[in-house]
Structure formats: structure tokens, C-alpha cells
Amino acid sequence: MPYHYEWPGVSMKGPWDLAPHTAAKHKIYGKYLDAWFPILIQRYGEVTYAEGFSGCGIYSHGEEGSPIIALSRLLRRRREFSQLQRARFLLVEKERHNAHLLAGELGKILNVGAPVFDFDDGVVEVRLRCGECQHELPKLLNESKVWGKPILAIFDTFGGGVPAQLLANIATNKSSEVIYTVLPQHFARFHSDHARGDAIFGDTAWRDVAQHEPYKKREHIAREFETTMRTAGFNHVLRFNLGTSRGDQLNLLYGTCSAKGVEKFKDALWNADPVQGAGFQDPRDPWQQMLPMHHEPDLAPLERLLHGLLLNSPNRSQTVEQLREFTKLHTIYKASHVTRCLTKLEKDKLIQTPTGALRLGTTTITARPPKPEQLSMLG
Ligand SMILES: C[S@@+](CC[C@H](N)C(=O)[O-])C[C@H]1O[C@@H](n2cnc3c(N)ncnc32)[C@H](O)[C@@H]1O
Structure with a gap:
């Protein structure tokens, strides 16, 4: 599937208020990165964190956005990582206004005193590009020559998606993983753009959504996203819903070929600090019970x-x-x-x-x- 396809994607100017399910997502990312960085650095010396929908790096009350959470997690423990040769942060954001805010936040955390689009101190490298994930991220990954070394790619698409081919390129790369957040209701509602959907899902099976009863459309699309991750080449795919007591829902998919990765991701899920009003849900549970984030899980x-x-x-x-x-x-x-x-x-x-x-x-x-x-x- 080509990357050149122009699609709408959700684009909005931030900073935004931090919704509880986004706060919960950030807690899980942070916990997971605390495990991911040391394990992968010890084994390979070189790691890449790639984010395709980076946002502003900051929320309206000063909370950190996901690229800043990731970079600060590495910088805080940099001295402990004696085997670290290279940590790359390859970031893409479509909205110019947001990209400039993020560049400012990167400048602050890197102590540069100016917005950062390109930074390299010989070990930590940051590249921020303003543009569409599906065009810019593959370019950044190629230019930085990261293939053959571990990549953790984050796609917080919120109503958009990434080409199935990009997922496959990452899934088949050494020790590489994807965290993908999606809003299935978007595709359940807007299913007439076949070319866009086919590129995202990698085939046409998702189009059956049109035949489903309204209450089944969302689950059909959520399952199609899971199938797309498996077809891309991930041996293990975890899928769950992050929700709020108000009924907002985000589907989170984590794809890996490592059984240890699955274990660490679940540790992150169950050990993340609780967020008031947010919880998660196993989509296979017949009762669809929302579980508050808690160290003593409801079984x-x-x-x-x-x-x-x-x-x-x-x-x-x-x-x-x-x-x-x-x-x-x-x-x-x-x-x-x-x-x-x-x-x-x-x-x-x-x-x-x-x-x-x-x-x-x-x-x-x-x-x-x-x-x-x-x-x-x-x-
Ligand atoms: C929800 S925000 C990202 C939040 C961020 N990952 C975090 O958790 O802090 C989604 C961002 O993706 C951007 N966006 C939308 N479509 C995009 C695309 N096709 N390529 C890159 N960025 C896009 C939007 O402008 C928005 O800033």
C-alpha cells in the first residue's frame, strides 16, 4: 500500500485539557518505558522511540505529553545505562502550531534554551518533523538508519490510523513493538472512504462494518485493528479499552513478538498509578465491566x-x-x-x-x- 495517500486525520490545535483516559494511557506508557529502556539498552545499546502523532508535549495544566514523558524517562536514568550508545527520538506532528509547542518543551527538557527540532549530543538524538505521520515517519526511520535495531513506535491516532505496511515494517524489524490507540467508532461511522480504510487495515474485510447492526460496528472495527496487527507480523497482540466513567473510550493495542514484552506490558498496566475516573476493560468480558486502575485487580x-x-x-x-x-x-x-x-x-x-x-x-x-x-x- 502506498504511503502517498492523503487522508483527513484528526488535527486540532492544543494544548488540551488532559482527559482521564489520556492520563491513564500516560501512566501506562511511563511504567512500560521504565522497563523497556533498560532491557533493550542492555541488550542492543541502541534504541529508537518513534512517535507519529506527537501532540504538543504539554497539556493545559502543565502535564507532560507522551514524547516528553518518554524523553524524560531516558534522561533521568541516563547515567545508569552504561551500555547506551544511541537513543533516538523520532517525532512527527501534523499541526504546525502543536509541533512548535512540542519543540519548545523539548528545548526545555534538553536544557537548550530554544525550541528543538534537531538535537544530537552524540548519544541522545531528537528529530521532530511537522507533517503527516504516514509520510514523515518512514522518511525519518530511513534517514536515521534505525532498521535492524529495536524500535518502539507509538501511534496515538484518535480517529486516524497508519498504513498497515508501516506496521508490518516495524513488526518484522528486530525486537520492535507498536502501541496503537484508535477510536473504532470513527471507522464505524465513516466507512465510505474505502481507499483510506484499505490502506489502514491492509485488506478489505473491515468494509463488512456496513453490514453490521449499529451496536456491533465498533467491535467489528476494533477486532479488525487487532487482526491487522497480527497480520503485520506481531505474534502477540494485547487489546483493551481505556475508558472513563463518562463513557469515553479509547482502544489500546500493543503488538510485540516478545513474550517478555507482554509480561512487562501487563505489569505496566496493573502497576500504573491509578487515575481518578479512568479504568480499563477487557473487550472479551461478556459483562464489559470497567475496571478501576488498582494494584489489587478485580478478577x-x-x-x-x-x-x-x-x-x-x-x-x-x-x-x-x-x-x-x-x-x-x-x-x-x-x-x-x-x-x-x-x-x-x-x-x-x-x-x-x-x-x-x-x-x-x-x-x-x-x-x-x-x-x-x-x-x-x-x-
Ligand atoms: C491526541 S494528540 C497526541 C497526543 C500525544 N501522543 C500525547 O499522548 O500526549 C493527536 C495529535 O496527532 C496530530 N495528528 C493528526 N493527524 C495526524 C497525522 N496524519 N500525522 C501526524 N500527526 C497527526 C494532531 O494534530 C494531534 O496533535
């Missing part, structure tokens, strides 16, 4: 998912290890959450175990068919 959605999985399995059974794998790769929960769920399901007489050894990977867990009064617990 009810996972209990429902595990019991549902068992009911639909041959002999209504799976081993504990299979349930852990499912949890690790297909839900927003961690494998370590499984034992507590099984203990609760056993107490509620929804499962039975021949040995009662819930911690043993080889133990077979069998679902009891739910009694009518238990059906409401399962959704």
Missing part, C-alpha cells in the same frame, strides 16, 4: 472468561497451564491471577478438580454446568 471478568472457556472446551476441561497460557496471551490479566480465580470458582462450585492442586500446571480443571441461579454471575 471477576477473568473468572467469567475462564469458566466460559472451560464450558466450551472438550469435556469442559483444560489444564491449569492451558488456562495460564490463555490468560497470558488472550486477556489483559496476568498468568499469576489464575490461581486466585480458580480458588474462587471452586468455592462457588463452578469447577471441580480431581486433586484440588490448583497451583500445579498439569492439574485438570473441569467446569460444572452452572445452576440456573449462577447464570447471572457469569453474564
Whole structure:
């Protein structure tokens, strides 16, 4: 698919008020970068943080935007990273006004005393370009010769998208990952621009949205985004909704080929500082329960998912290890959450175990068919 396609994209002048779901997203990014920088620097010495929809770098009450969160995370710990040879920050922002604000914030954090579009002190390199992500980011990635070394790409598209080909180029690059935030309702509503959608999703299956009932359109598009990430080449894709008590929703997709990456991303999700009024939701939970960000997670959605999985399995059974794998790769929960769920399901007489050894990977867990009064617990 060509990069030359002109598409509208959402473009607005900031700075904006920091919405709770954006604050939650920033907490997760920050926690994840605290793990990503040291692991990748130790292994490769060179890392690239690439952001295609960079914003202004600042929100209306002085809160940091995502590129500043990332750069400050590296600068703060730079002395600890003895193996660091190069850390590149390749940033693109479409709106000139926002790009200038961001350049100002970069200048402040780098102590340059002037707006920064290009900076290089021999180790830390920053390039900011004003233009469309789909044109400018591939150019920056090529010019900076970052292919063959790890890239973490952030695409906060808010109603736009990036070409599936760009995702594929990153997915197939060494130890590279994508965090993609999307608004499926945008494509659920505006589905007549086929050329744009085909470039973003990489094929035409997303167009079936037109045939879906209104309430199913959003989920169809969200699943298409997940399929696009998998087809691009990511072995593992996590997808969840970041929402607010007011009902605003953002879908976050994280794609990686590393099982350790999945583990670290989930740690970031569950250990991020809570944000008042924001939470997240596993899209597979039949109840669509919004979970407040909390260090002690509410496991009810996972209990429902595990019991549902068992009911639909041959002999209504799976081993504990299979349930852990499912949890690790297909839900927003961690494998370590499984034992507590099984203990609760056993107490509620929804499962039975021949040995009662819930911690043993080889133990077979069998679902009891739910009694009518238990059906409401399962959704
Ligand atoms: C929600 S803001 C970004 C927020 C930022 N990532 C953060 O979390 O602090 C989205 C930005 O993308 C910009 N934008 C919209 N379409 C774009 C495109 N095609 N290429 C690059 N930037 C774009 C908008 O001008 C806006 O500043």
C-alpha cells in the first residue's frame, strides 16, 4: 500500500485539557518505558522511540505529553545505562502550531534554551518533523538508519490510523513493538472512504462494518485493528479499552513478538498509578465491566472468561497451564491471577478438580454446568 495517500486525520490545535483516559494511557506508557529502556539498552545499546502523532508535549495544566514523558524517562536514568550508545527520538506532528509547542518543551527538557527540532549530543538524538505521520515517519526511520535495531513506535491516532505496511515494517524489524490507540467508532461511522480504510487495515474485510447492526460496528472495527496487527507480523497482540466513567473510550493495542514484552506490558498496566475516573476493560468480558486502575485487580471478568472457556472446551476441561497460557496471551490479566480465580470458582462450585492442586500446571480443571441461579454471575 502506498504511503502517498492523503487522508483527513484528526488535527486540532492544543494544548488540551488532559482527559482521564489520556492520563491513564500516560501512566501506562511511563511504567512500560521504565522497563523497556533498560532491557533493550542492555541488550542492543541502541534504541529508537518513534512517535507519529506527537501532540504538543504539554497539556493545559502543565502535564507532560507522551514524547516528553518518554524523553524524560531516558534522561533521568541516563547515567545508569552504561551500555547506551544511541537513543533516538523520532517525532512527527501534523499541526504546525502543536509541533512548535512540542519543540519548545523539548528545548526545555534538553536544557537548550530554544525550541528543538534537531538535537544530537552524540548519544541522545531528537528529530521532530511537522507533517503527516504516514509520510514523515518512514522518511525519518530511513534517514536515521534505525532498521535492524529495536524500535518502539507509538501511534496515538484518535480517529486516524497508519498504513498497515508501516506496521508490518516495524513488526518484522528486530525486537520492535507498536502501541496503537484508535477510536473504532470513527471507522464505524465513516466507512465510505474505502481507499483510506484499505490502506489502514491492509485488506478489505473491515468494509463488512456496513453490514453490521449499529451496536456491533465498533467491535467489528476494533477486532479488525487487532487482526491487522497480527497480520503485520506481531505474534502477540494485547487489546483493551481505556475508558472513563463518562463513557469515553479509547482502544489500546500493543503488538510485540516478545513474550517478555507482554509480561512487562501487563505489569505496566496493573502497576500504573491509578487515575481518578479512568479504568480499563477487557473487550472479551461478556459483562464489559470497567475496571478501576488498582494494584489489587478485580478478577471477576477473568473468572467469567475462564469458566466460559472451560464450558466450551472438550469435556469442559483444560489444564491449569492451558488456562495460564490463555490468560497470558488472550486477556489483559496476568498468568499469576489464575490461581486466585480458580480458588474462587471452586468455592462457588463452578469447577471441580480431581486433586484440588490448583497451583500445579498439569492439574485438570473441569467446569460444572452452572445452576440456573449462577447464570447471572457469569453474564
Ligand atoms: C491526541 S494528540 C497526541 C497526543 C500525544 N501522543 C500525547 O499522548 O500526549 C493527536 C495529535 O496527532 C496530530 N495528528 C493528526 N493527524 C495526524 C497525522 N496524519 N500525522 C501526524 N500527526 C497527526 C494532531 O494534530 C494531534 O496533535
